[in-house]
Amino acid sequence: MKKKKDEELTPWAKYQKEHNANSRSRFKRKRKATSKNPREPQASFRRNNRNKVKKSNKKGTKRIVKEQRLSRQKLGILIGSTLIVIALFFGYFYSSISRVQKFSVSGNKRVSTAKILKNVSIKKNDVILTSIFKEGKFENNLLKKNTDIKDATVSISWSGKVKIKVKENAVMGYVIRNKTYYTVKQDGSVVRKSVSQPSSDYPIFRNFQENSTLKKFLKEYAQMPNSVQNDVAEVDFSPTKNVKDRLHFFMNDGNQVYAIMSTFAKKMKYYPEISASMKERGMVDLQVGAFSRPSGWTDEAKAASESSKSAESSSKAKKQEKTTQNSESADSTSASADSTETINSASSQSKEDLESSNAESTVNTQQDID
Numbered sequence: 001m002k003k004k005k006d007e008e009l010t011p012w013a014k015y016q017k018e019h020n021a022n023s024r025s026r027f028k029r030k031r032k033a034t035s036k037n038p039r040e041p042q043a044s045f046r047r048n049n050r051n052k053v054k055k056s057n058k059k060g061t062k063r064i065v066k067e068q069r070l071s072r073q074k075l076g077i078l079i080g081s082t083l084i085v086i087a088l089f090f091g092y093f094y095s096s097i098s099r100v101q102k103f104s105v106s107g108n109k110r111v112s113t114a115k116i117l118k119n120v121s122i123k124k125n126d127v128i129l130t131s132i133f134k135e136g137k138f139e140n141n142l143l144k145k146n147t148d149i150k151d152a153t154v155s156i157s158w159s160g161k162v163k164i165k166v167k168e169n170a171v172m173g174y175v176i177r178n179k180t181y182y183t184v185k186q187d188g189s190v191v192r193k194s195v196s197q198p199s200s201d202y203p204i205f206r207n208f209q210e211n212s213t214l215k216k217f218l219k220e221y222a223q224m225p226n227s228v229q230n231d232v233a234e235v236d237f238s239p240t241k242n243v244k245d246r247l248h249f250f251m252n253d254g255n256q257v258y259a260i261m262s263t264f265a266k267k268m269k270y271y272p273e274i275s276a277s278m279k280e281r282g283m284v285d286l287q288v289g290a291f292s293r294p295s296g297w298t299d300e301a302k303a304a305s306e307s308s309k310s311a312e313s314s315s316k317a318k319k320q321e322k323t324t325q326n327s328e329s330a331d332s333t334s335a336s337a338d339s340t341e342t343i344n345s346a347s348s349q350s351k352e353d354l355e356s357s358n359a360e361s362t363v364n365t366q367q368d369i370d
Contacts, residue, residue: 099125101160109226110170110186111148119145120154122162132156142166150187172218173203173235186222188215203229207237217247220265228268243287254281 009017092098100122105113120142122131131138138154142164150169156162174181175190181198183191188211198204208214217237221229234250245261249268255275259267267286274284274292282294 093127093129096125097160098128099160100128100131100156100162101125103162103164105164105166107166108149108168109222110168110172111146111166116142116146116149116164116166120164122154122156128156128158128160131162171202172221173205174198175205175208175214177209184214184218186218188218190214203232204234205237206234213237217261220261223265224268228271231271246287251275255284256282257284257286259286 101124103117103122103124105116108116120138122138135154135156139152142152142154143149148168148170149166151167153165154162169186169189172184172186174195175184176182181195181204183193183195184205185191190211205214205217208217217235221235231252232249233252236248236250237246238248239246243260247259247261247264249257249259249264251257251271253275255278257268257271264286267290270290271284274290278284278292280294282292284290284292
């Protein structure tokens with residue numbers, strides 16, 4: 001029957017049947033070799049599986065616990081750090097460190113520091129965080145409110161320091177052209193709109209017909225100290241044949257100053273000392289060197305004084321010559337008088353000698369007679 005059944009099977013079914021029979025025989029041989037009890041391998045296999053499952057479960061639980069612990073630690077660190085950051089932020093925000101404390105202004109000469117700080121719209125104890133985002137606004141406010149400022153930069157640091165740098169184009173004075181006053185800026189530009197009555201706070205510039213000459217003058221004029229600039233009432237461009245760039249300054253204290261375009265800025269800083277040393281108002285000449293002279297002193301007067309001085313010196317020389325001649329004549333007369341006295345004394349001595357000799361001869365003759 002088995003043969004008939006095997007014959008009825010297909011080749012694939014026969015292969016499967018043989019394969020299963022071989023696997024069963026191998027399993028039986030292995031079971032006999034390992035243990036006498038045929039059920040023991042299965043039990044050990046089950047125990048091993050249980051142990052592996054337990055171990056894997058323990059490892060999984062441990063890993064899960066560790067991961068949960070790490071996640072809780074990370075969450076705690078994150079929450080703690082965020083709380084610390086928030087606390088520091090609010091502490092900084094409400095403390096004096098977050099406020100503007102110091103101001104520094106540079107580049108200004110004609111415009112006062114107080115005026116710049118007033119127009120920049122930044123105040124002490126303003127919040128730094130909000131002020132940093134308004135730097136451009138502060139710069140625009142400063143330029144709008146101060147026409148004498150050409151450019152401005154405002155920088156605010158986290159330490160509370162505000163630095164303001166300005167570039168001035170201030171009003172330097174008024175130039176007269178065609179009997180009309182025009183405002184002059186620091187860069188030499190002349191405002192087209194004329195002024196009927198100039199302000200007494202600024203000087204007047206006369207005879208500056210060429211803009212190049214005016215710009216050259218203002219470039220040097222801006223280098224003078226403010227104290228000297230404030231003392232200038234008027235400046236005339238008065239060239240001569242010998243000095244083509246001469247300047248004539250009229251000061252508020254009554255003095256007049258002559259200087260040269262190329263050197264007046266360096267020399268005018270000594271004007272306060274020169275003016276203080278003058279006993280009366282007069283002229284200060286800074287063209288060559290530096291010296292002062294009384295008022296009303298002109299070039300003609302100077303020439304006349306020099307001629308008078310030369311005449312006085314020549315008269316003194318003549319007097320000295322006369323005195324020397326008189327002394328020489330006196331010496332000659334005294335010498336002649338001495339010689340006559342010696343001659344007279346010699347003659348008197350000779351007369352006495354003759355008389356004495358005659359007396360002796362008479363006495364001798366009388367003795368002979370006797």
